[in-house]
Amino acid sequence: xxxxxxxxxxxxxxxxxxxxxxxxxxxxxxxxxxxxxxxxxxxxxxxxxxxxxxxxxxxxxxxxxxxxxxxxxxxxxxxxxxxxxxxxxxxxxxxxxxxxxxxxxxxxxxxxxxxxxxxxxxxxxxxxxxxxxxxxxxxxxxxxxxxxxxxxxxxxxxxxxxxxxxxxxxxxxxxxxxxxxxxxxxxxxxxxxxxxxxxxxxxxxxxxxxxxxxxxxxxxxxxxxxxxxxxxxxxxxxxxxxxxxxxxxxxxxxxxxxxxxxxxxxxxxxxxxxxxxxxxxxxxxxxxxxxxxxxxxxxxxxxxxxxxxxxxxxxxxxxxxxxxxxxxxxxxxxxxxxxxxxxxxxxxxxxxxxxxxxxxxxxxxxxxxxxxxxxxxxxxxxxxxxxxxxxx
Amino acid sequence: xxxxxxxxxxxxxxxxxxxxxxxxxxxxxxxxxxxxxxxxxxxxxxxxxxxxxxxxxxxxxxxxxxxxxxxxxxxxxxxxxxxxxxxxxxxxxxxxxxxxxxxxxxxxxxxxxxxxxxxxxxxxxxxxxxxxxxxxxxxxxxxxxxxxxxxxxxxxxxxxxxxxxxxxxxxxxxxxxxxxxxxxxxxxxxxxxxxxxxxxxxxxxxxxxxxxxxxxxxxxxxxxxxxxxxxxxxxxxxxxxxxxxxxxxxxxxxxxxxxxxxxxxxxxxxxxxxxxxxxxxxxxxxxxxxxxxxxxxxxxxxxxxxxxxxxxxxxxxxxxxxxxxxxxxxxxxxxxxxxxxxxxxxxxxxxxxxxxxxxxxxxxxxxxxxxxxxxxxxxxxxxxxxxxxxxxxxxxxxxxxxxxxxxxxxxxxxxxxxxxxxxxxxxxxxxxxxxxxxxxxxxxxxxxxxxxxxxxxxxxxxxxxxxxxxxxxxxxxxxxxxxxxxxxxxxxxxxxxxxxxxxxxxxxxxxxxxxxxxxxxxxxxxxxxxxxxxxxxxxxxxxxxxxxxxxxxxxxxxxxxxxxxxxxxxxxxxxxxxxxxxxxxxxxx
Numbered sequence: 005x006x007x008x009x010x011x012x013x014x015x016x017x018x019x020x021x022x023x024x025x026x027x028x029x030x031x032x033x034x035x036x037x038x039x040x041x042x043x044x045x046x047x048x049x050x051x052x053x054x055x056x057x058x059x060x061x062x063x064x065x066x067x068x069x070x071x072x073x074x075x076x077x078x079x080x081x082x083x084x085x086x087x088x089x090x091x092x093x094x095x096x097x098x099x100x101x102x103x104x105x106x107x108x109x110x111x112x113x114x115x116x117x118x119x120x121x122x123x124x125x126x127x128x129x130x131x132x133x134x135x136x137x138x139x140x141x142x143x144x145x146x147x148x149x150x151x152x153x154x155x156x157x158x159x160x161x162x163x164x165x166x167x168x169x170x171x172x173x174x175x176x177x178x179x180x181x182x183x184x185x186x187x188x189x190x191x192x193x194x195x196x197x198x199x200x201x202x203x204x205x206x207x208x209x210x211x212x213x214x215x216x217x218x219x220x221x222x223x224x225x226x227x228x229x230x231x232x233x234x235x236x237x238x239x240x241x242x243x244x245x246x247x248x249x250x251x252x253x254x255x256x257x258x259x260x261x262x263x264x265x266x267x268x269x270x271x272x273x274x275x276x277x278x279x280x281x282x283x284x285x286x287x288x289x290x291x292x293x294x295x296x297x298x299x300x301x302x303x304x305x306x307x308x309x310x311x312x313x314x315x316x317x318x319x320x321x322x323x324x325x326x327x328x329x330x331x332x333x334x335x336x337x338x339x340x341x342x343x344x345x346x347x348x349x350x351x352x353x354x355x356x357x358x359x360x361x362x363x364x365x366x367x368x369x370x371x372x373x374x375x376x377x378x379x380x381x382x383x384x385x386x387x388x389x390x391x392x393x394x395x396x
Numbered sequence: 397x398x399x400x401x402x403x404x405x406x407x408x409x410x411x412x413x414x415x416x417x418x419x420x421x422x423x424x425x426x427x428x429x430x431x432x433x434x435x436x437x438x439x440x441x442x443x444x445x446x447x448x449x450x451x452x453x454x455x456x457x458x459x460x461x462x463x464x465x466x467x468x469x470x471x472x473x474x475x476x477x478x479x480x481x482x483x484x485x486x487x488x489x490x491x492x493x494x495x496x497x498x499x500x501x502x503x504x505x506x507x508x509x510x511x512x513x514x515x516x517x518x519x520x521x522x523x524x525x526x527x528x529x530x531x532x533x534x535x536x537x538x539x540x541x542x543x544x545x546x547x548x549x550x551x552x553x554x555x556x557x558x559x560x561x562x563x564x565x566x567x568x569x570x571x572x573x574x575x576x577x578x579x580x581x582x583x584x585x586x587x588x589x590x591x592x593x594x595x596x597x598x599x600x601x602x603x604x605x606x607x608x609x610x611x612x613x614x615x616x617x618x619x620x621x622x623x624x625x626x627x628x629x630x631x632x633x634x635x636x637x638x639x640x641x642x643x644x645x646x647x648x649x650x651x652x653x654x655x656x657x658x659x660x661x662x663x664x665x666x667x668x669x670x671x672x673x674x675x676x677x678x679x680x681x682x683x684x685x686x687x688x689x690x691x692x693x694x695x696x697x698x699x700x701x702x703x704x705x706x707x708x709x710x711x712x713x714x715x716x717x718x719x720x721x722x723x724x725x726x727x728x729x730x731x732x733x734x735x736x737x738x739x740x741x742x743x744x745x746x747x748x749x750x751x752x753x754x755x756x757x758x759x760x761x762x763x764x765x766x767x768x769x770x771x772x773x774x775x776x777x778x779x780x781x782x783x784x785x786x787x788x789x790x791x792x793x794x795x796x797x798x799x800x801x802x803x804x805x806x807x808x809x810x811x812x813x814x815x816x817x818x819x820x821x822x823x824x825x826x827x828x829x830x831x832x833x834x835x836x837x838x839x840x841x842x843x844x845x846x847x848x849x850x851x852x853x854x855x856x857x858x859x860x861x862x863x864x865x866x867x868x869x870x871x872x873x874x875x876x877x878x879x880x881x882x883x884x885x886x887x888x889x890x891x892x893x894x895x896x897x898x899x900x901x902x903x904x905x906x907x908x909x910x911x912x913x914x915x916x917x918x919x920x921x922x923x924x925x926x927x928x929x930x931x932x933x934x935x936x937x938x939x940x941x942x943x944x945x946x947x948x949x950x951x952x953x954x955x956x957x958x959x960x961x962x963x964x965x966x967x968x969x970x971x972x973x974x975x976x977x978x979x980x981x982x983x984x985x
Binding site for chain 1: 408409411412413415416417419420423424426427430431433434435437438440441442444445446448449452453602603604605606610
């Protein structure tokens with residue numbers, strides 16, 4: 005048995021078909037996002053410096069995300085579990101940082117509210133403040149940490165006390181920090197963390213035992229909250245004018261319906277003129293369907309299918325457990341978000357702010373999703389390198 | 397590493413792979429389900445959604461078109477009788493006012509338009525959610541500025557057309573009026589609706605959610621179509637002469653009402669038409685309905701002796717008599733078999749010529765003419781003069797008068813229709829019948845509209861002289877006018893003798909029928925006169941209905957002096973060369 009090389013050898017993209025497809029589909033989605041964000045915000049007059057305009061900011065972030073995709077995959081994902089020492093130190097630090105940020109959101113002066121929800125922290129001198137959404141950071145950091153922690157040497161995934169309970173506590177903390185401010189993101193964090201556990205091989209009965217607490221949480225958080233319950237009923241009857249929550253799904257539905265099969269043409273949408281809310285983020289799929297029609301919507305979903313398959317492929321091809329777990333969890337998390345976004349926009353789910361990865365405007369989300377995709381490429385580029393686990 | 401451990405390791409790996417495959421299969425399937433959902437949504441059809449979206453983002457701004465104006469002659473030019481001007485009003489889009497903002501908006505708005513805040517609030521609450529709610533019409537300039545300076549999206553200024561009548565009550569009964577909403581309320585305003593009506597245009601814009609217009613939907617935008625301008629034959633000066641005269645007559649003799657018409661006999665053009673009492677079209681709501689009626693066309697009355705020259709002319713025209721035929725006037729009392737008793741209102745005429753019968757207005761003489769004509773020819777003559785049929789002037793509320801069917805006429809009718817009983821005629825019918833004698837025997841259709849111009853000032857309609865029928869020959873007509881000149885010279889119409897022009901005319905004092913016979917002491921005093929005799933330029937009729945008997949009721953007293961006033965002022969205004977014998981003498985000197 006050969007010793008593991010100190011500098012792991014990375015397969016170049018030219019020989020890494022799966023990684024290439026992940027990068028190309030991600031870049032396509034980014035490009036589509038740039039076009040759609042421009043179209044959706046075309047009617048909005050924004051005063052201030054040119055670099056402060058949302059279209060320009062989106063372009064800058066999209067360019068940065070593209071750079072991230074093209075460069076960051078060269079970083080060996082195995083550094084996250086500390087190489088040979090096989091301790092998830094880096095991943096743990098990442099998650100700790102994310103959690104600290106998530107707490108900072110609630111501290112006045114640093115946290116910045118959107119509506120009544122505190123989702124942002126802003127750092128820096130007043131004019132050049134950089135906004136950061138800690139929930140986005142948690143979304144990436146939690147699966148990464150869980151994957152690293154569950155794939156570490158000696159981890160007994162089947163242990164209820166040593167693995168399941170601590171994992172659940174960690175997930176509860178992460179979800180709890182986010183859920184009051186952003187229900188949709190919290191749901192994604194929770195579901196994808198459970199999926200990571202499932203991929204790691206946690207026994208079914210453990211996972212099934214989560215059903216009861218989940219139902220309880222649903223009852224407390226949704227059915228007992230008039231605002232959230234109104235959103236559920238709004239989804240049932242979007243034409244109700246007595247329910248203000250029905251406005252968003254109604255406009256989303258109108259955008260898709262008036263778009264028809266072929267759409268109104270790029271830039272020709274009219275619901276973006278202030279009627280369709282959050283058209284550059286939460287409802288960008290509807291805005292796309294209005295302008296590009298079913299054909300455009302189906303093409304976007306087709307891109308996602310390709311993306312899903314290549315992420316799946318890179319997980320399958322990965323020779324080591326950590327790689328498989330990492331690519332599977334991150335892939336699942338990103339796709340889950342895309343699916344929930346489409347489901348909300350097609351009024352299959354009640355409206356809750358979920359942006360589409362790579363496409364929607366939002367700097368933190370773009371960069372971190374790109375980082376996630378880069379990790380998947382990183383996994384795929386090392387699939388035939390010697391497996392850490394087997395070597396030990 | 398034991399084989400068992402390796403074995404369990406690989407089983408664990410297989411399970412892990414199976415879960416990976418399972419989860420990603422679920423993701424793919426979900427994506428496929430969503431794609432199918434999208435397809436079914438789109439397939440369900442978009443017509444309703446398109447309608448909804450259009451309603452949501454379309455902003456329709458009406459562009460008011462100006463209704464046509466009505467103009468009257470004034471010398472060589474035209475003056476405005478009725479026109480529309482834009483008047484600013486204030487409205488709110490109450491859907492843009494949240495409940496929290498309602499209080500401040502109402503307060504500011506009430507101050508700006510100088511209204512009670514409670515009243516403003518009441519108007520808004522009555523149509524809460526309405527996108528266009530009028531708050532106040534006809535704002536002053538300062539109020540408009542105040543409303544604009546509020547700079548509230550929900551509050552706006554809109555303009556409406558307001559009808560204005562610069563000459564006030566003048567010719568009001570002919571013009572009619574318009575209600576606040578622009579709807580015509582009678583008279584020419586109603587009759588000319590088809591010309592005056594404006595078709596409002598509209599501008600359709602696509603607006604964003606803040607109701608800011610984004611672009612114009614040019615294909616759906618309709619330009620406004622202004623109404624046509626109508627130019628009347630009515631002359632403002634002559635109208636005012638007539639209106640003054642009729643009003644004075646009605647006031648002086650405390651009559652129920654009076655009417656007057658001035659017509660150009662050669663063309664049938666109505667130069668003036670009025671009825672008193674009248675009303676102010678700006679304040680039509682305050683006027684009695686009866687005062688808004690145009691009685692010159694809508695209130696027929698028994699003409700009385702005014703009818704005599706008309707039927708005498710028919711008898712002469714048909715060769716049954718000539719103006720020199722001697723007629724026995726029975727010394728003031730005549731009782732024919734099945735004809736009742738007829739008197740000459742206290743006068744006893746013996747045998748005299750038909751000319752004198754007309755000049756001195758003998759009822760008995762005219763009864764004898766009726767006997768010569770017979771009911772058939774008499775009825776036909778009344779119909780030929782246009783009695784019992786509308787003149788076709790085209791005004792709403794015109795009456796055809798009353799001429800009973802010929803088979804209901806009897807011995808009484810035979811002897812009474814010739815001096816103007818048993819038939820009712822409108823003032824317009826009567827003056828048109830006299831115009832027929834004055835113009836050489838042709839009954840003309842009265843003209844009130846000279847021409848109509850569209851918004852681009854192109855003439856779209858022009859009136860033409862229209863002959864209804866010939867009534868008597870030109871020769872008989874000339875003789876009839878000559879006889880009527882004698883009425884003015886030496887008969888009952890001396891009060892209408894003009895200083896500078898020759899004139900002709902006929903008095904009439906009709907009785908007013910009521911239930912069960914004529915009402916005691918109720919008369920219609922009329923005079924119809926024209927000038928000059930050789931080529932009459934104008935014919936004028938004034939009738940005074942039911943004057944106070946103690947102040948006078950004979951046409952020679954209650955009407956003739958006023959016709960004289962109108963005629964002399966009108967002839968001077970029209971610059972007609974004087975032709976009276978004295979005047980000619982004076983000029984010869």
